[in-house]
Amino acid sequence: MKVKKYNESPKEKAMIDPKKLEEIAKNISAAIPSGVKNVAEEAEGKIKQVLQSQLTKLDFVSREEFDIQSQVLIRTREKLEALEARLDAIESKETTE
Structure with missing residues (x-):
């Protein structure tokens, strides 16, 4: 009796790359006008939080x-x-x- 081979991955999940997430947050932060640069660090942190939360909803895995x-x-x-x-x-x- 031979065992039927199963499909490699019926539902693949994408991976969250923390470095890419950091890069995206920095790029968005860099696009902020210079008049509001003093809040750039805070905005970068918030952007990372929002990205992480939204990506989690998309079935991404670490x-x-x-x-x-x-x-x-x-x-x-x-x-x-x-x-x-x-x-x-x-x-x-x-x-x-």
Whole structure:
């Protein structure tokens, strides 16, 4: 009996790159007119908060969460392959008897 392979990733999530988020916030902050530069740092912080909150609603995941889930997937695939090999060995043993 062969086990049907499953789809790699039925629903992929995008990753939130903190460096990109910081870069976007700085770019928006830099676009603020010079007359209000004294509030640029505060605005940058608020922009980052808003971006983070909106991106969270879009099913984005952090790099850390992605890396953890990637490792879980690797271990799961290894276990699946080991079980498939054991099953194949048992089936071939049964057919020779």
